[in-house]
Amino acid sequence: MSNGNMNLTLKVWRQSSNTAAGKMENYQLGGVSPDMSFLEMIDMLNDQIIRKGEDAIAFDHDCREGICGMCSMFINGEAHGPNRGVTTCQLHMRSFKDGDTIYIEPWRAEGFPVVKDLMVDRAAFDRIIQSGGFVSVNTSGRTMDANAIPIPKDDADKAFDAATCIGCGACVATCPNSSAMLFVSAKVSQFALLPQGHPERKERVLNMVKQMDEEGFGNCSNIGACEVQCPKNISIENIARMNREYLSASVKPEN
Amino acid sequence: MKLDGKIPEGPLDQKWNKYKNSVRLVNPSNKRNIEVIVVGTGLAGSSAAASLAEMGYKVKAFCFQDSPRRAHSIAAQGGINAAKNYMNDGDSTYRLFYDTIKGGDYRSREANVHRLAEVSASIIDQCVAQGVPFARDYGGLLDNRSFGGTQVSRTFYAKGQTGQQLLLGAYSALSRQIGKGSVKLYNRHEMMDLVVVDGKARGIIARNMITGEIESHSGHAVVLCTGGYGNVFFLSTNAMGSNVAAAWRAHRKGAAFANACFTQIHPTCIPVSGDHQSKLTLMSESLRNDGRIWVPLHKEDAEAIRAKKLKPTDLPEERRDYYLERRYPAFGNLVPRDVASRAAKERCDAGFGVNATGEAVYLDFASAFMRYGKTAATVQGVHNATEDQIRELGRKVVAGKYGNLFQMYEQIVAENPYQTPMMIYPAVHYTMGGLWVDYELMTTVTGCYACGEANFSDHGANRLGASALMQGLADGYFVLPYTIGNYLADEISTGAISTKTPEFIEAEKAVRERLEGLFKTTGTETVDTYHKKLGKIIWDYCGMARSKEGLEFAISEIRKIREEFYKNVKVPGGMTGVNTELEKATRVADFIELGELMCLDALDRDESCGGHFREEFQTEEGEALRVDDKYSYVAAWEFTGDPSAPKLNKEDLIYENIKVQQRSYK
Ligand SMILES: Cc1cc2nc3c(=O)[nH]c(=O)nc-3n(C[C@H](O)[C@H](O)[C@H](O)COP(=O)(O)OP(=O)(O)OC[C@H]3O[C@@H](n4cnc5c(N)ncnc54)[C@H](O)[C@@H]3O)c2cc1C
Numbered sequence: 001m002s003n004g005n006m007n008l009t010l011k012v013w014r015q016s017s018n019t020a021a022g023k024m025e026n027y028q029l030g031g032v033s034p035d036m037s038f039l040e041m042i043d044m045l046n047d048q049i050i051r052k053g054e055d056a057i058a059f060d061h062d063c064r065e066g067i068c069g070m071c072s073m074f075i076n077g078e079a080h081g082p083n084r085g086v087t088t089c090q091l092h093m094r095s096f097k098d099g100d101t102i103y104i105e106p107w108r109a110e111g112f113p114v115v116k117d118l119m120v121d122r123a124a125f126d127r128i129i130q131s132g133g134f135v136s137v138n139t140s141g142r143t144m145d146a147n148a149i150p151i152p153k154d155d156a157d158k159a160f161d162a163a164t165c166i167g168c169g170a171c172v173a174t175c176p177n178s179s180a181m182l183f184v185s186a187k188v189s190q191f192a193l194l195p196q197g198h199p200e201r202k203e204r205v206l207n208m209v210k211q212m213d214e215e216g217f218g219n220c221s222n223i224g225a226c227e228v229q230c231p232k233n234i235s236i237e238n239i240a241r242m243n244r245e246y247l248s249a250s251v252k253p254e255n
Numbered sequence: 256m257k258l259d260g261k262i263p264e265g266p267l268d269q270k271w272n273k274y275k276n277s278v279r280l281v282n283p284s285n286k287r288n289i290e291v292i293v294v295g296t297g298l299a300g301s302s303a304a305a306s307l308a309e310m311g312y313k314v315k316a317f318c319f320q321d322s323p324r325r326a327h328s329i330a331a332q333g334g335i336n337a338a339k340n341y342m343n344d345g346d347s348t349y350r351l352f353y354d355t356i357k358g359g360d361y362r363s364r365e366a367n368v369h370r371l372a373e374v375s376a377s378i379i380d381q382c383v384a385q386g387v388p389f390a391r392d393y394g395g396l397l398d399n400r401s402f403g404g405t406q407v408s409r410t411f412y413a414k415g416q417t418g419q420q421l422l423l424g425a426y427s428a429l430s431r432q433i434g435k436g437s438v439k440l441y442n443r444h445e446m447m448d449l450v451v452v453d454g455k456a457r458g459i460i461a462r463n464m465i466t467g468e469i470e471s472h473s474g475h476a477v478v479l480c481t482g483g484y485g486n487v488f489f490l491s492t493n494a495m496g497s498n499v500a501a502a503w504r505a506h507r508k509g510a511a512f513a514n515a516c517f518t519q520i521h522p523t524c525i526p527v528s529g530d531h532q533s534k535l536t537l538m539s540e541s542l543r544n545d546g547r548i549w550v551p552l553h554k555e556d557a558e559a560i561r562a563k564k565l566k567p568t569d570l571p572e573e574r575r576d577y578y579l580e581r582r583y584p585a586f587g588n589l590v591p592r593d594v595a596s597r598a599a600k601e602r603c604d605a606g607f608g609v610n611a612t613g614e615a616v617y618l619d620f621a622s623a624f625m626r627y628g629k630t631a632a633t634v635q636g637v638h639n640a641t642e643d644q645i646r647e648l649g650r651k652v653v654a655g656k657y658g659n660l661f662q663m664y665e666q667i668v669a670e671n672p673y674q675t676p677m678m679i680y681p682a683v684h685y686t687m688g689g690l691w692v693d694y695e696l697m698t699t700v701t702g703c704y705a706c707g708e709a710n711f712s713d714h715g716a717n718r719l720g721a722s723a724l725m726q727g728l729a730d731g732y733f734v735l736p737y738t739i740g741n742y743l744a745d746e747i748s749t750g751a752i753s754t755k756t757p758e759f760i761e762a763e764k765a766v767r768e769r770l771e772g773l774f775k776t777t778g779t780e781t782v783d784t785y786h787k788k789l790g791k792i793i794w795d796y797c798g799m800a801r802s803k804e805g806l807e808f809a810i811s812e813i814r815k816i817r818e819e820f821y822k823n824v825k826v827p828g829g830m831t832g833v834n835t836e837l838e839k840a841t842r843v844a845d846f847i848e849l850g851e852l853m854c855l856d857a858l859d860r861d862e863s864c865g866g867h868f869r870e871e872f873q874t875e876e877g878e879a880l881r882v883d884d885k886y887s888y889v890a891a892w893e894f895t896g897d898p899s900a901p902k903l904n905k906e907d908l909i910y911e912n913i914k915v916q917q918r919s920y921k
């Protein structure tokens with residue numbers, strides 16, 4: 001089972017550092033098994049590269065089960081590759097054929113500068129969360145009982161769905177405007193749907209949108225590609241909800 | 256080395272309160288002048304860093320991922336325990352305490368475990384206040400499920416993504432403090448060494464993983480929340496980057512490493528499919544609430560299934576062996592992990608395995624589909640529903656509970672678990688062993704603390720499901736913030752700590768030389784080759800079953816691997832810039848040393864307990880046989896300069912409140 005027989009031509013973006021120029025390199029890889037994950041295929045390629053004494057392809061990955069949001073490859077022109085609802089690490093080689101040529105590139109967006117090869121810097125997402133993606137509650141151990149406020153199951157479920165965003169950035173990489181609206185709206189929605197998020201809902205949306213703009217992400221023009229390519233199926237309804245939150249926060253500013 | 260657990264006097268259920276009431280405090284204006292380094296941003300690290308910053312300390316937080324939100328805790332699936340007794344099924348702080356001690360096979364400290372049970376309820380309150388979207392019932396209240404080793408439902412969850420939701424909660428608290436400037440974040444930084452000055456932990460040496468620079472960072476205390484060491488086995492359910500380096504480097508600087516051989520092999524993981532595999536995937540224990548585990552009753556059927564001549568769905572009930580239900584009628588499929596794993600191994604070793612390699616058993620949801628389907632049909636008023644309709648309704652209910660796990664399974668195995676039973680096999684999952692800490696979570700290096708999976712503290716020889724998340728957040732939110740004050744109260748007049756002292760300069764130099772040394776070989780083998788070799792030895796001889804002979808063999812093999820590694824490993828690139836192979840190489844070098852310690856520890860312990868199963872010590876029924884009069888201690892190993900000759904120190908475990916018994920789940 002392990003020794004496969006697929007032969008592939010891989011065209012991989014190589015860029016030694018943020019300031020260096022990059023280009024696509026060609027690699028041939030044989031013996032690929034359809035049971036391998038896409039990243040295991042890259043491991044195999046790296047093994048071949050290292051044995052030749054060359055520098056391994058740098059790429060981000062950690063959990064390899066679709067939850068940490070670290071992996072981030074643009075495969076044949078699609079964020080996380082051809083399948084829907086999965087991350088790069090969950091993509092398996094059975095989705096490709098013997099003899100295929102596969103193009104592998106990093107996320108490309110102003111907000112996500114390339115660090116090396118396929119690795120990009122997504123700290124902008126962290127800074128957006130730092131600007132307001134939280135509930136201001138200290139850890140005293142003296143908050144109210146967890147069941148003191150019942151939350152309708154439907155709201156809790158919707159908040160959960162929004163909260164499953166893994167912060168991978170595929171939405172940005174996919175959007176022709178490099179907009180981060182799907183990511184930001186998922187966080188805004190999670191808190192807008194829960195009573196715990198209400199006291200700060202106005203500043204939250206205003207601050208997060210402001211930070212998003214400062215990071216150089218583009219505007220949303222309702223193309224909807226982000227939702228299609230999002231590995232966690234985050235719904236574009238969240239963007240509509242964020243727009244409503246934003247509008248009501250801007251119309252009636254506090255004080 | 257003197258081991259002082261610093262367990263407070265007084266009755267068990269008053270120790271923590273008394274401690275909190277008498278512990279020294281640091282006043283707010285002094286806190287501003289005190290810096291704390293927190294390494295790791297998983298549940299333990301994020302919660303600790305956020306809490307310390309809220310209290311007023313200056314905090315520096317480190318992680319090797321690009322964002323603190325990506326720490327390995329994010330992958331936890333099934334749930335988090337808390338003694339809330341919302342289900343009114345007889346749960347209590349005492350029961351959670353008791354279950355944890357018993358589950359750990361009487362190898363953990365009473366006082367620590369009781370404190371954990373006491374603070375557990377506050378964790379849920381805290382998380383809900385932060386906006387963590389736990390699962391709720393139709394009345395809008397929090398829902399619970401059951402995990403192994405207990406007879407109550409005390410596990411809070413968020414579908415199969417509990418760790419994600421809890422970590423995002425802690426990450427948001429941390430982000431709030433970063434936004435305020437109270438925490439400075441160093442992402443993509445890897446701790447390479449602990450710096451000890453005049454016997455106190457005063458900082459760390461870290462490698463900037465983007466530039467390659469070796470940096471010194473100082474603080475008045477260092478808190479290690481760097482996770483577990485399951486990746487020593489190469490194949491495990493841990494994230495690829497999880498490693499022991501931080502803990503190991505602290506060990507080399509004087510921190511005792513406790514119970515290294517207590518590792519947890521989780522019974523329900525997707526079986527290994529081939530050599531290309533880079534990691535294993537867990538199928539959450541929560542699935543054992545609804546899935547039934549079985550293998551064919553007859554060997555011919557197992558052989559036919561392996562040869563793909565027979566489908567599991569075609570095998571009638573009377574030709575199936577639900578071996579956990581048979582052996583352990585009281586707990587059935589919900590026995591603790593060590594027991595379930597060994598039982599699966601036993602059946603597979605006896606020739607009843609169901610996949611091509613013979614190392615897999617079934618986890619079957621067929622009866623759950625029907626059970627849930629019937630209820631759903633009744634609730635929805637579907638009269639005279641056909642069996643197919645009921646099954647379909649049931650599948651929807653199961654999808655609502657575990658949808659993402661079923662999807663994950665299908666992605667990897669390319670089989671639809673709604674149609675055919677899942678195949679599962681035990682895999683390395685968690686490490687109970689870790690840095691020895693006292694009641695205050697301080698290691699044997701003054702001023703160096705360890706929280707979360709990185710310490711050895713609460714789970715004895717076997718951890719119960721859904722208790723790691725609980726411990727990580729308990730340590731970070733509710734324990735360390737108190738206990739660290741007791742030490743920092745003496746630091747208020749220390750002033751800023753310079754990194755220009757000989758200790759820092761020396762430590763930096765040593766790190767640089769260690770890394771440069773890895774490029775000096777004219778070697779030809781990749782880092783992974785050695786990691787895989789090491790992993791296989793440890794899995795075969797220090798995994799689910801161990802023996803004196805096997806362990807001695809493993810130790811000699813690991814020594815050979817260590818020697819060969821330094822002669823023949825090939826690390827491409829150089830010191831500057833991103834170098835992922837260099838990162839792996841230093842981690843594997845430390846795993847090799849740890850691997851030897853695990854085997855030495857397992858060899859010392861002439862008994863079976865929890866996850867540590869020595870073949871020589873078992874009951875007639877094949878259950879673990881403890882030897883309490885000799886081994887009721889924590890094995891705290893001290894580094895002597897030679898990784899092959901660590902010194903054993905013992906902390907005796909004293910049970911004043913619980914009667915130590917042979918564990919039984921029958
Ligand atoms: C697949 C899976 C599912 C699980 N499900 C559950 C569950 O349902 N319930 C449960 O209770 N437990 C579960 N567990 C166990 C639980 O997730 C972990 O024990 C727990 O999350 C560990 O948290 P932590 O904060 O101690 O460490 P981690 O989350 O592992 O975090 C370690 C941190 O340390 C950092 N770090 C490590 N080394 C260095 C270094 N040298 N320099 C800088 N930074 C470093 C990392 O960047 C990271 O931020 C599961 C585990 C796995 C593998």
Ligand code: SF4
Pocket residue numbers: 164165166167168169170171172182183186229230231232233234
């Ligand atoms: S919204 Fe989807 S694509 Fe965007 S960061 Fe979140 S998970 Fe990734």
Ligand code: FES
Pocket residue numbers: 060061062063064065066067068069070071087088089090
């Ligand atoms: S590696 Fe974690 S989501 Fe892909």
